[in-house]
Amino acid sequence: MKEFSLIWAINDGWTIFCRNLKHIFRNPESLIVSMALPIILMLLFVYVFGGAIQTSSDYVNYVVPGIIITCVGYGSATTAIGVTQDMKGGFFERLRSMPVHASALLVGHVAGSFVRNMISTILVIFVAWLIGFRPNASLIEWIGVIGMLSLFLLSLSWMAVLFGLLAKNAETASAFTFLPMFLPYVSSAFVPANTMPSWLQAFSENQPMTPFIETLRGMLIGTPIGNNDWLAIIWFGGLLIAAFIMAMFVFKKKFLH
Amino acid sequence: MLTELVNRMISGRRKAMKPIISVRNLKKSYGQQTVLDGLNFDVQKGTIFALLGENGAGKTTTVRILSTLMQQDEGKITIAGFNAVDDPLAVRNIISVTGQYAAVDDLLTGKENLEMMARLYHLNKKSAKYRISELLEQFDLVNAANKSAKTYSGGMRRKLDIAISLLKTPEVIFLDEPTTGLDPRSRRNMWTMIKELADKGTTIFLTTQYLEEAEQLADRIAVINGGKIVADGTAAELKQLIGEEKIILNFSGKAEYHHSLVLIEAIGNEDNLSIEVAADGNPETLRQLLNKLKKHGIVPQKVNFREPNLDDVFMQITGRMEKGVENR
Numbered sequence: 070m071k072e073f074s075l076i077w078a079i080n081d082g083w084t085i086f087c088r089n090l091k092h093i094f095r096n097p098e099s100l101i102v103s104m105a106l107p108i109i110l111m112l113l114f115v116y117v118f119g120g121a122i123q124t125s126s127d128y129v130n131y132v133v134p135g136i137i138i139t140c141v142g143y144g145s146a147t148t149a150i151g152v153t154q155d156m157k158g159g160f161f162e163r164l165r166s167m168p169v170h171a172s173a174l175l176v177g178h179v180a181g182s183f184v185r186n187m188i189s190t191i192l193v194i195f196v197a198w199l200i201g202f203r204p205n206a207s208l209i210e211w212i213g214v215i216g217m218l219s220l221f222l223l224s225l226s227w228m229a230v231l232f233g234l235l236a237k238n239a240e241t242a243s244a245f246t247f248l249p250m251f252l253p254y255v256s257s258a259f260v261p262a263n264t265m266p267s268w269l270q271a272f273s274e275n276q277p278m279t280p281f282i283e284t285l286r287g288m289l290i291g292t293p294i295g296n297n298d299w300l301a302i303i304w305f306g307g308l309l310i311a312a313f314i315m316a317m318f319v320f321k322k323k324f325l326h
Numbered sequence: 327m328l329t330e331l332v333n334r335m336i337s338g339r340r341k342a343m344k345p346i347i348s349v350r351n352l353k354k355s356y357g358q359q360t361v362l363d364g365l366n367f368d369v370q371k372g373t374i375f376a377l378l379g380e381n382g383a384g385k386t387t388t389v390r391i392l393s394t395l396m397q398q399d400e401g402k403i404t405i406a407g408f409n410a411v412d413d414p415l416a417v418r419n420i421i422s423v424t425g426q427y428a429a430v431d432d433l434l435t436g437k438e439n440l441e442m443m444a445r446l447y448h449l450n451k452k453s454a455k456y457r458i459s460e461l462l463e464q465f466d467l468v469n470a471a472n473k474s475a476k477t478y479s480g481g482m483r484r485k486l487d488i489a490i491s492l493l494k495t496p497e498v499i500f501l502d503e504p505t506t507g508l509d510p511r512s513r514r515n516m517w518t519m520i521k522e523l524a525d526k527g528t529t530i531f532l533t534t535q536y537l538e539e540a541e542q543l544a545d546r547i548a549v550i551n552g553g554k555i556v557a558d559g560t561a562a563e564l565k566q567l568i569g570e571e572k573i574i575l576n577f578s579g580k581a582e583y584h585h586s587l588v589l590i591e592a593i594g595n596e597d598n599l600s601i602e603v604a605a606d607g608n609p610e611t612l613r614q615l616l617n618k619l620k621k622h623g624i625v626p627q628k629v630n631f632r633e634p635n636l637d638d639v640f641m642q643i644t645g646r647m648e649k650g651v652e653n654r
Contacts, residue, residue, distance in 0.1 A: 166418055
């Protein structure tokens with residue numbers, strides 16, 4: 070009986086995932102918007118501000134990790150909005166009145182979010198390559214990049230799901246973009262942290278984005294990583310677990326009553 | 327029309343053994359505000375039951391509680407023998423709910439919506455395929471099946487929504503204001519469809535704000551007001567209570583109005599000097615009424631007829647209007 074319900078849970082999650090995949094391709098605007106902003110930002114930084122910022126290598130190489138997280142951030146806001154719309158529209162109610170596995174809706178959303186963000190990330194990296202981004206990562210380092218990106222994507226997606234569950238409406242849910250929009254600025258994403266005033270530097274060096282960006286950058290263009298990889302894994306692994314547990318808790322509470 | 331209704335009522339009664347839905351002393355409050363104040367009613371298997379009431383009377387709350395989407399504060403609900411609180415999953419297995427806001431995925435086509443839901447209902451592929459084409463046919467959605475639901479009209483969305491809830495042939499279907507916001511033609515179609523469903527043996531619990539709708543469809547009507555069932559009976563019984571039609575007499579002066587009110591013992595409205603009398607469709611009633619007034623030298627300024635509505639039910643039951651007049 071237990072196995073059966075597991076199979077049905079996977080079936081339900083997969084069904085919602087397929088639906089969310091269809092959403093991506095039927096509503097390409099949201100994908101384009103979530104890519105357009107980071108790309109514009111990248112062009113702006115590389116061609117307008119970049120000349121004035123002193124970094125160890127070509128600025129485009131320096132800035133790409135930061136652009137990737139901005140891109141994923143925008144993409145996750147779409148997830149938050151999607152979750153809120155399902156919760157507030159009739160879809161969630163309908164699922165509740167059906168013998169559907171409780172977590173399927175969330176798992177389906179996260180899986181859809183993962184695919185959408187991977188697509189936009191790959192496209193953004195491609196555009197970066199066109200304007201001169203030349204990573205020197207080895208195969209192992211590329212695998213590391215994909216692993217780190219996946220961890221980051223998953224934890225951000227679950228945070229977005231939690232945010233979407235708690236938001237009262239789609240407008241509130243879209244406020245999730247603030248997080249990925251502003252945190253990278255006060256990290257080493259666009260400018261080296263040591264150029265900031267000391268109090269801001271302290272924040273910048275101890276917030277989760279910085280070790281993550283430093284790790285990506287190290288893997289992609291060979292800057293020193295230090296213990297940043299572990300810090301990034303602990304930060305985002307912890308955030309992932311916390312967001313997952315909280316989202317499940319909030320959802321089950323709403324689902325049952 | 328009427329004979330059909332009566333026939334259905336009789337057959338409904340005959341089938342009536344043990345109610346499929348039984349509600350006892352159902353109570354629910356949101357904070358200080360009492361929404362449901364001790365509801366009691368039964369719904370017999372295979373019948374159409376209408377919960378009739380104004381906005382905010384507690385209709386949606388009742389549907390949500392009965393369909394296990396919300397929990398009551400007090401009271402006992404049994405659906406097909408299952409206790410809705412102890413065994414919500416068993417209840418969910420045999421019911422379906424269509425809320426006021428269509429739960430249709432806009433970016434999917436009508437058919438894809440059905441397919442997705444069939445998978446979530448864990449139907450096997452073959453029977454799902456058959457059932458979906460059957461439902462598209464039944465709900466007249468074959469031509470729109472491969473169009474995005476975004477392009478559907480209100481009536482089509484509602485139909486698709488109900489089609490989804492019928493995928494698994496539920497024993498009980500809850501329809502929360504199924505025709506609100508529909509144009510008159512779609513409303514008629516919806517009525518036909520609901521009757522067909524009931525004819526196939528599905529028990530239907532619907533809510534509505536329209537007396538006419540309850541009358542057209544329901545074997546039994548419960549009138550809810552302020553969280554209480556204020557009347558419960560067949561359409562005919564309710565009609566008896568409120569009369570078929572109303573004759574409205576308008577008077578030109580206050581003196582005439584008051585005099586007439588004493589003579590004919592009916593509900594008066596002093597604001598516009600009118601008196602309402604229940605009519606039975608017989609012209610003789612009107613003649614006698616006018617003769618009676620004429621004898622006392624009173625001729626109404628205007629005589630009108632109107633169909634009874636939900637207000638009449640409330641007025642009869644609560645006597646609100648009469649009291650209102652007395653207080654002034």
